[in-house]
């Protein structure tokens with residue numbers, strides 16, 4: 001039988017295995033010295049002042065919104081074309097979520113749509129506290145533009161960079177937080193680098209970093225400057241907020257440190273695959289992914305658009321050739337849970353069109369040239 005090609009997969013080396021097994025034989029499995037080391041590596045990599053490691057990007061989004069003061073009285077806006085976690089995080093805070101349509105070329109939150117939606121929201125006093133732009137497929141949103149628009153209305157920004165660690169924006173790394181309050185990364189196995197499960201929040205604000213650390217671990221502090229009362233002994237600690245157990249383990253952090261060493265190589269290879277795909281498929285009746293003018297994408301996904309009338313047929317044909325194409329994502333407001341709350345696709349025409357034509361082709365660092373050709377050949381055959 002011909003082997004199937006998944007849309008994404010992790011790359012774990014012998015070096016990774018060794019790094020993890022060393023931790024298993026050490027004194028600390030969790031909350032030891034390895035998590036802060038991984039945090040330093042990521043902060044330094046993207047030139048952010050602080051990094052806080054957690055057990056998933058979903059947790060990072062949740063505590064980032066809480067740290068920015070999001071409560072049940074607030075609105076949070078995100079992109080309808082994202083994984084549900086981008087939106088669910090706001091619901092965890094009791095806040096209301098709303099969606100800003102995507103740009104039809106970049107598939108990211110559309111600055112023009114944002115500006116007009118904010119304009120109307122301001123009039124009715126329904127401005128969001130935070131927007132969560134998503135760097136879909138690994139290409140950064142136009143953050144300078146989004147920042148300019150959001151700042152005018154006093155709206156804060158959390159970047160969902162789950163796809164985009166290693167990507168550039170205006171010659172900075174995504175995560176530099178030049179145009180946002182917090183940026184969030186995911187280390188799920190399909191993402192650029194992995195810790196099994198895991199995530200990270202980076203920020204340039206020491207105040208936000210402190211809040212994130214507090215919320216990651218039960219709201220407990222051991223730092224005297226944060227305490228309400230006077231310690232009555234060396235055992236003393238205080239719970240000063242309601243936090244969670246969102247900690248990353250040292251086992252995960254060791255894998256992350258080891259993986260991070262290959263991050264730039266991964267980005268190079270993903271860029272090569274994307275270029276090669278675009279070359280091989282340039283004359284087909286499909287829309288190739290937009291190449292950002294703002295900086296290099298991390299190419300977490302390679303998303304093509306096929307005409308809506310052949311979308312299902314092409315998708316099924318590729319799947320039956322054991323090329324496991326996928327669709328990232330079903331628009332969040334179309335999910336039954338969201339529909340039950342009354343959400344519709346009204347005002348989101350670009351997201352609807354996207355859903356009826358988008359398809360993610362396999363892309364990952366160990367995808368062989370032979371397999372790339374097999375994918376391109378199949379797409380060629382099925383779209384003719």
Ligand SMILES: *Cc1c(COP(=O)(O)O)cnc(C)c1O
Pocket residue numbers: 055056057058059082083085086134160162163185186187188197198199
């Ligand atoms: C994967 C992903 C998440 C959630 O990441 P986890 O680490 O699995 O919690 C959030 N947003 C986007 C856009 C994602 O792709």
